[in-house]
Amino acid sequence: xxxxxxxxxxxxxxxEMPKAWYNVxxxxxxxxxxxxxxxxQKPCTRDDLAAVFCDACIExxxxxxxxxxxxxxxxxxxxxxxxxxxxxxxxxxxxxxxTPAEIYYKFEGNNTSGSHKLNSAAAQAFYAKEQGLTSITTxxxxxxxxxxxxxxxxxxxxxxxxxxVKVSAEQKPYRREVIRTxxxxxxxxxxxxxxxxxxxLREFPGTxxxxxxxxxxxxEKAVSTPGCRYVLGSVLDHVxxxxxxxxxxxxxxxxKHGLRPDIxxxxxxxxxxxxxxxxPFMGEKLDGKNEIDFIGVEPASCPSLTRGKYVxxxxxxxxxxxxxxxxxLGCGFMPSASHAGxxxxxxxxxxxxxxxxxGFLRAVALEQTRVFDAAVKFAKCxxxxxxxxxxxxxxxxxxxxxxxxxxxKKKVILFGLTGTGYFDLAAYKQYNDHTMTDTIPTDADLExxxxxxxxxxxxxxxx
Amino acid sequence: xxxxxxxxxxxxxxxEMPKAWYNVxxxxxxxxxxxxxxxxQKPCTRDDLAAVFCDACIExxxxxxxxxxxxxxxxxxxxxxxxxxxxxxxxxxxxxxxTPAEIYYKFEGNNTSGSHKLNSAAAQAFYAKEQGLTSITTxxxxxxxxxxxxxxxxxxxxxxxxxxVKVSAEQKPYRREVIRTxxxxxxxxxxxxxxxxxxxLREFPGTxxxxxxxxxxxxEKAVSTPGCRYVLGSVLDHVxxxxxxxxxxxxxxxxKHGLRPDIxxxxxxxxxxxxxxxxPFMGEKLDGKNEIDFIGVEPASCPSLTRGKYVxxxxxxxxxxxxxxxxxLGCGFMPSASHAGxxxxxxxxxxxxxxxxxGFLRAVALEQTRVFDAAVKFAKCxxxxxxxxxxxxxxxxxxxxxxxxxxxKKKVILFGLTGTGYFDLAAYKQYNDHTMTDTIPTDADLExxxxxxxxxxxxxxxx
Numbered sequence: 046x047x048x049x050x051x052x053x054x055x056x057x058x059x060x061e062m063p064k065a066w067y068n069v070x071x072x073x074x075x076x077x078x079x080x081x082x083x084x085x086q087k088p089c090t091r092d093d094l095a096a097v098f099c100d101a102c103i104e105x106x107x108x109x110x111x112x113x114x115x116x117x118x119x120x121x122x123x124x125x126x127x128x129x130x131x132x133x134x135x136x137x138x139x140x141x142x143x144t145p146a147e148i149y150y151k152f153e154g155n156n157t158s159g160s161h162k163l164n165s166a167a168a169q170a171f172y173a174k175e176q177g178l179t180s181i182t183t184x185x186x187x188x189x190x191x192x193x194x195x196x197x198x199x200x201x202x203x204x205x206x207x208x209x210v211k212v213s214a215e216q217k218p219y220r221r222e223v224i225r226t227x228x229x230x231x232x233x234x235x236x237x238x239x240x241x242x243x244x245x246l247r248e249f250p251g252t253x254x255x256x257x258x259x260x261x262x263x264x265e266k267a268v269s270t271p272g273c274r275y276v277l278g279s280v281l282d283h284v285x286x287x288x289x290x291x292x293x294x295x296x297x298x299x300x301k302h303g304l305r306p307d308i309x310x311x312x313x314x315x316x317x318x319x320x321x322x323x324x325p326f327m328g329e330k331l332d333g334k335n336e337i338d339f340i341g342v343e344p345a346s347c348p349s350l351t352r353g354k355y356v357x358x359x360x361x362x363x364x365x366x367x368x369x370x371x372x373x374l375g376c377g378f379m380p381s382a383s384h385a386g387x388x389x390x391x392x393x394x395x396x397x398x399x400x401x402x403x404g405f406l407r408a409v410a411l412e413q414t415r416v417f418d419a420a421v422k423f424a425k426c427x428x429x430x431x432x433x434x435x436x437x438x439x440x441x442x443x444x445x446x447x448x449x450x451x452x453x454k455k456k457v458i459l460f461g462l463t464g465t466g467y468f469d470l471a472a473y474k475q476y477n478d479h480t481m482t483d484t485i486p487t488d489a490d491l492e493x494x495x496x497x498x499x500x501x502x503x504x505x506x507x508x
Numbered sequence: 509x510x511x512x513x514x515x516x517x518x519x520x521x522x523x524e525m526p527k528a529w530y531n532v533x534x535x536x537x538x539x540x541x542x543x544x545x546x547x548x549q550k551p552c553t554r555d556d557l558a559a560v561f562c563d564a565c566i567e568x569x570x571x572x573x574x575x576x577x578x579x580x581x582x583x584x585x586x587x588x589x590x591x592x593x594x595x596x597x598x599x600x601x602x603x604x605x606x607t608p609a610e611i612y613y614k615f616e617g618n619n620t621s622g623s624h625k626l627n628s629a630a631a632q633a634f635y636a637k638e639q640g641l642t643s644i645t646t647x648x649x650x651x652x653x654x655x656x657x658x659x660x661x662x663x664x665x666x667x668x669x670x671x672x673v674k675v676s677a678e679q680k681p682y683r684r685e686v687i688r689t690x691x692x693x694x695x696x697x698x699x700x701x702x703x704x705x706x707x708x709l710r711e712f713p714g715t716x717x718x719x720x721x722x723x724x725x726x727x728e729k730a731v732s733t734p735g736c737r738y739v740l741g742s743v744l745d746h747v748x749x750x751x752x753x754x755x756x757x758x759x760x761x762x763x764k765h766g767l768r769p770d771i772x773x774x775x776x777x778x779x780x781x782x783x784x785x786x787x788p789f790m791g792e793k794l795d796g797k798n799e800i801d802f803i804g805v806e807p808a809s810c811p812s813l814t815r816g817k818y819v820x821x822x823x824x825x826x827x828x829x830x831x832x833x834x835x836x837l838g839c840g841f842m843p844s845a846s847h848a849g850x851x852x853x854x855x856x857x858x859x860x861x862x863x864x865x866x867g868f869l870r871a872v873a874l875e876q877t878r879v880f881d882a883a884v885k886f887a888k889c890x891x892x893x894x895x896x897x898x899x900x901x902x903x904x905x906x907x908x909x910x911x912x913x914x915x916x917k918k919k920v921i922l923f924g925l926t927g928t929g930y931f932d933l934a935a936y937k938q939y940n941d942h943t944m945t946d947t948i949p950t951d952a953d954l955e956x957x958x959x960x961x962x963x964x965x966x967x968x969x970x971x
Contacts, residue, residue, distance in 0.1 A: 052522040053588040059515040125516040126600070126891040137589070155618045157893045157928070199888040219933035223893065226884060226936045421689060425662040428589040430620045430686065465620070467930045470682035473689045 051147075053136060055298040057129040063297070064121070065113035067289040068105075069324045070282065070396065072331040075403055076109050077395035080367040081357060086501050089367050096268050097275050101172040105283035112328065114286065116168075119175070123167040123200055127156035128290065132298035133462075137426040139446070146449035148442060149306070150462045151295045151322065152429065157223070158193035160387075160432065160464030161318050162278055165287035166190070169276045170197035179272040180204035184234065184259035186213055187386030188220030189432075189464060190278035195227035205229040208236070208262045212253030213386075220468055234259040241265050241363070257362030257376075264365060279315025280360060280369070280394050288321020295459060296325050306337060308445050310460040312437040313341040313350065313408070314387045316394030322461040323406070330405060339406035340445070341397065342437040344416070345485045347380035349373060349393045350401055350408035352491060356504045358392055368499065371398040374486075377497025381484035383413055384472030385433040391494065409441055412483040416440045417476040420466070432464040433472055514610075516599060518761040520592040526760070527584070528576035530752040531568075532787045533745065533859065535794040538866055539572050540858035543830040544820060549964050552830050559731050560738050564635040568746035575791065577749065579631075582638070586630040586663055590619035591753065595761035596925075600889040602909070609912035611905060612769070613925040614758045614785065615892065620686070621656035623850075623895065623927030624781050625741055628750035629653070632739045633660035642735040643667035647697065647722035649676055650849035651683030652895075652927065653741035658690035668692040671699070671725045675716030676849075683931055697722040704728050704826070720825030720839075727828060742778025743823060743832070743857050751784020758922060759788050769800060771908055773923040775900040776804040776813070776871070777850045779857030785924040786869070793868060802869035803908070804860065805900040807879070808948045810843040812836060812856045813864055813871035815954060819967045821855055831962065834861040837949075840960025844947035846876055847935030848896040854957065872904055875946040879903045880939040883929070895927040896935055 070076060079088035094103045105114060116124070135148040153161035173181050181203055185191030191207040198205035207224055211233040214221050221231050234254045235242040241261040245252060267275035278284065299305065309326055311319035319341050329335045343350060350372050358373040360366040373392040374380075380389045393401075400406050413433075420436035422443075423429070431439060442460040449456050466473065475481045486494075498504065533539060542551035557566045568577060579587070598611040616624035636644050644666055648654030654670040661668035670687055674696040677684050684694050697717045698705040704724040708715060730738035740747065762768065772789055774782035782804050792798045806813060813835050821836040823829040836855040837843075843852045856864075863869050876896075883899035885906075886892070894902060905923040912919050929936065938944045949957075961967065 054522070056519050059517070157887070157891055157930075159930075196891060200891070218937070219930075222933040222937045222940065223930075225940045226893065226933075227888060424620070425690060428620055428659060428663070430689065467620075467622075467682075467686075470685040470689075474681070474685045477685065477688045 051134050051302050054131040054133050055301065056131055057294055057297055059125060061297060062124065062129050063116065063290050063293040065115045066286045067293055067324045067328065068108060068112055068114055068286055069328050070109045071112040072328040073399065074331070075399060077399040078370040080369055081503065083359070083368055086503055093367070097264060099169065099172045099176055099178070099274050101176065102169060102283045105286050106281060117171065120168050120171045123171070123197065124290070127163060129294050130155060132295055135427055138423060141422065141426050142443060142446050142450065144446040144450045145453065145455040146446040146458050148446055148458045149299065150460050151291055152462045153291060154429065154432070154462065154465035158189060158196055159467060160189045160193065161288060161291060161321070162190045162193035163196060164290055164321070165278060165284045165317065166193035166197040168287040170194065170201045170203055173274055173276070174201040174203055177272070178203070178274055180206065180270060181274055181276045182206045182208070182263040182267045183276045183278065184208045184256060184263045186210050186256050188213065188217055188224065188468065189387060191224050192220065194276060195224045195229035198229060199227045206263070206266055207231050208234040208259040210234055210254045210256055210259050217468065234262050236262060238262070239265045255362060260361045261363040261365050279317040280392065282396055284317045285320035285324070285394060285396055288317045289324040291318070291321040291461060292324040292326060295322065299459070304457055305335070306459040307456040308338045308340065308458045310340045310342060310438050310441050310445065310458065312388060312434050312461070312463060313343050313393065313397065314390045314434065316397040318461055318463045320394055320397050327400065327405065340441055341406055341408045342441045343408060343410050344383055344385050344388045344437060345410040345412045345483065346383045347374065347389050348410040349391060351410045353393070354495060354498065355398060355402055356498055357501065358498050360392060369395050371395050372401065373498065374491060375494035375497040378494030381486070383484070384469060385437065387434040388437065411437055411440050412485065414481050414483055417481060419443050421476065429462065430466045431462060432466045433469050435463045438462065514597050514765050517594040517596050518764065519594055520757055520760055522588060524760060525587065525592050526579065526753050526756040528578045529749045530756055530787045530791065531571060531575055531577055531749055532791050533572045534575040535791040536862065537794070538862060540862040541833040543832055544966065546822070546831055549966055556830070560727060562632065562635045562639050562641070562737050564639065565632060565746045568749050569744060580634065583631050583634045586634065586660065587753070590626060592757050593618060595758055598890055601886060604885065604889050605906060605909050605913065607909040607913045608916065608918040609909040609921050611909055611921045612762065613923050614754055615925045616754060617892065617895070617925065617928035621652060621659055622930060623652045623656065624751060624754060624784070625653045625656035626659060627753055627784070628741060628747045628780065629656035629660040631750040633657065633664045633666055636737055636739070637664040637666055640735070641666070641737055643669065643733060644737055644739045645669045645671070645726040645730045646739045646741070647671045647719060647726045649673050649719050651676065651680055651687065651931065652850060654687050655683065657739060658687045658692035661692060662690045669729055670694050671697040671722040673697055673717045673719055673722050680931065697725050699725060701725070702728045718825060723824040724826040724828050742780040743855065745859055747780045748783035748787070748857060748859055751780045752787040754781070754784040754924060755787040755789060758785065762922070767920055768798070769922040770919040771801045771803065771921045773803045773805060773901050773904050773908065773921065775851060775897050775924070775926060776806050776856065776860065777853045777897065779860040781924055781926045783857055783860050790863065790868065803904055804869055804871045805904045806871060806873050807846055807848050807851050807900065808873040808875045808946065809846045810837065810852050811873040812854060814873045816856070817958060817961065818861060818865055819961055820964065821961050823855060832858050834858050835864065836961065837954060838957035838960040841957030844949070846947070847932060848900065850897040851900065874900055874903050875948065877944050877946055880944060882906050884939065892925065893929045894925060895929045896932050898926040901925065
């Protein structure tokens, strides 16, 4: 039997694209504990959630039994504009590293939002429209999520208010402009359009804002506006569910060529990309059908899995959201300035947290300059300029490929390349100018963050 | 026989990708007149050209007989990183326009350079390397060509000096940064690294530079550096040849579904994209095998085909290049500031000029605000934020589709979507802010440009 030639890029046909998402929770013997209402410290009811989120998303959030959840035709109609994404055999990276490993990456950057975020934006905007809503709100920091949701809102005909962290809106005027071009309303936060914003402005005149504040404004606007709901781009189970198209397509593309990965690697911020990429592979592992080494990669500046605690914490720094059981650095943890804005989240998806806690995946934390070294090497040999977030996965994949070389092992490595770095060139400039630094929190920094974890009874036996 | 479903995106497989370029000149009964050496006003010899350009490119430039010119494996190895590009059925644009026409676009923006320019950059860098050269030079204005060449130079291991118009380098620091990230040396022009640059700096201290000046510096650097040549991104026949992969892939993808275009539309600056897109279709038309309506689209602010003269002119404003017989507004013509930087060229490819002169294609000129109206409509329904240059083709395609609607005709329209607008958001901001204007040259403006056309004997019977 001769080895079959594997093309540089593997595309599924339109017919081969997944018609259902993959709900990894259907395979988890231990589910993550429920969200708690901070007022009662009791599990959130559907009604608690329905004031904030779309009904269909809440159903998905709470579904622990169905492995497959059909993707409505109206979402498939949107997906076909930018999906399937290519699965690329990194022939040139293998050559550069002189490794016996085969390296594959799933590239989610070939759409105008520039990242995988569009997979969930499409779904959530569709469901909002289907529910008869007329508008949605969200927050955005770096702007990838805001762009993705603006594209989806334009496609489905929904009004969208994006609360964009003021300092980001000023530092990234072009990100703001893409969002505006798609017809969304960009409001630098804090603003005078909400009580939460006005309060912050009174207390801290001239503040540049924060993601926590932008979330507060977006949620307030949603719950106080008829026919409006709030939409979130990561962390929650239904967002991971939507992102499972990444893993499903990757798996189908590999299987077309008789391949199975030995190692699957993704970067982790809130966990939606990593959770989506690993979903169908993890489902098999949970059933004892494979022994894949799953590696989540986080920045050393914001090491929620590798150095965080597994407790109930708020999802936002303003402490207005439900409590989630997750690995967290504390909702008051302030990560140092780094260029991977999408990975600067204090917590981690409850699903990923539970799987990590149960030993089904491992995590590594990487320093920024090493990550950019990898990014530039990759850009030069594979052509794609990666987002700083995605470059964390590239760097870890290169580490694993070099380990294969040392150990003489021919493994199949799959990693997720979540997006492009076209709006991150200030970061690359710092790298090119050799002025980039690494800032890793000290134990004392972490203790300060942990002090912000709520001291509710539910946590008292755990801390 | 039932109508076959046409997928949203048609991808060729790696095996189906073109293995040879298409040289439309092999089908032209009338070849364009040769380049002239301005010193002698006699046709350029190979030696004239060999001091400036790579040998293989000169061979291609002068080849009028071979329809197919094989693409070396070393270039195919690079092409497979970003090719094939998708041919997209614009279902949602058709729906928006409620047209009986079928609209297809060939999308060349899914690579880090953001445009089709990489097709020729790859070829020219490969040939430079194969010739044993160690470095290449070029100029760049908006930066797409500079980015493409930097990517190709990194891949093949060549040193690259990019003379970037100083005002562009300052206004587009991120474009500059992508080029630097790929390891190229960016020199804001005019610079003190060349005699031409020093002369300009003495005469006009504080100038922001011009494309003409950057060309002069890049050519001087190339001819004065051992093992170095100059590389150009458009206008020349060999560049159009390399871009024929666009047309070949489009034709193959359409034929897979039994389709033939009735109308083919592309934007035109120097003509490389349009020339590449139409090449194999035009070859058939020249042989009397089809009656396709070819439409080149130029900005009303720089209307070289629709309002220019067909004469010998310099290719650059500094008057140091060979003379080309082409439609031109005069090498001294200064187009008004517009956002389609890639279309602000005073002349037009000699091949396109000859075909236009002989009646094989037509040209339309569009105003900037109409073009941006079309761009934003397209972005919202098809998902892709187009480059301002590419939006010219979109706008013309929409015009033709609406004409089909009025006339009740079900035509097949193919247009070239050359690139993305991620680095053009200052332009979109102007559009979103309603501060964009149209500037169309008056007849007096044109007369000023025509006055810069050289008064050599060769032109005296023609003007």
